[in-house]
Amino acid sequence: MKYPNGKRTNPQTSVVKTHHNTSRRGMKLENDINHANEYYLSNNIANIHKKPTPITIVDVSYPSRNKAKIVEAYFKVPSTTDYNGIYKSRYVDFEAKECRSKTAFPFGSIHAHQIKHLESVLKHGAIAFIIIRMVHYEIDYLIKAEDFLLYYNNTDRRSLPYSWIKEYGHPIGNGYLIPIDYIKTIDEVYFKEVKND
Numbered sequence: 001m002k003y004p005n006g007k008r009t010n011p012q013t014s015v016v017k018t019h020h021n022t023s024r025r026g027m028k029l030e031n032d033i034n035h036a037n038e039y040y041l042s043n044n045i046a047n048i049h050k051k052p053t054p055i056t057i058v059d060v061s062y063p064s065r066n067k068a069k070i071v072e073a074y075f076k077v078p079s080t081t082d083y084n085g086i087y088k089s090r091y092v093d094f095e096a097k098e099c100r101s102k103t104a105f106p107f108g109s110i111h112a113h114q115i116k117h118l119e120s121v122l123k124h125g126a127i128a129f130i131i132i133r134m135v136h137y138e139i140d141y142l143i144k145a146e147d148f149l150l151y152y153n154n155t156d157r158r159s160l161p162y163s164w165i166k167e168y169g170h171p172i173g174n175g176y177l178i179p180i181d182y183i184k185t186i187d188e189v190y191f192k193e194v195k196n197d
Helices: 011-023 029-042 112-123 145-152 162-168 182-190 192-196
Strands: 047-050 055-061 069-075 083-087 090-099 104-106 127-134 139-144 159-161 170-172
Touching: 029 047, 029 083, 029 090, 029 127, 029 182, 090 104, 090 112, 104 162, 112 127, 112 145, 127 145, 127 162, 127 182, 139 145, 139 162, 139 182, 145 159, 145 162, 159 162, 170 182, 182 192
Parallel strands: 090 127
Antiparallel strands: 047 083, 055 069, 083 090, 104 159, 127 139, 139 170
16 A cells, blocks of 8 residues: 555554554453553643552562562452542542443442542542443443432432433543543533633
């Protein structure tokens, strides 16, 4: 194949581009978010990171001086949410979950201590939300924590219906450089009023 300038394309380059466009299907949500966070940080857009899970180390193996290996450990305390950081001078805190059901997101996927954490950070003025990847539909949604909690605290259901997610959730786009551009969705959802002034 030739370009207008007469140069040939590199077949490898074409393969890489095609692979990138379709690879999103096989990637895990966490990897996509981590990749997006690296992009945001390196381009001075936002500073958001995955929270480390606190563990207590019980046993370590030292096969050699520079190759220590944790053999046994346990979680110290239940973790809160997956990610936190700062964007446009606002504290950001969110949980990320994949959902393989076609019809609903099970509440069992989010633990009671995570619900309490979201309620707490909201009271202190945080931008708090849940990112839900509906795997079957290949769509990511940003669900505002206050909307999620309102439904969660006022229903007898054990799940969040997909119909509700489509109505109240905010679809998250993606691009060549950012597999899940949730900052753009934050702008649309939380900073829309600021932009219109």
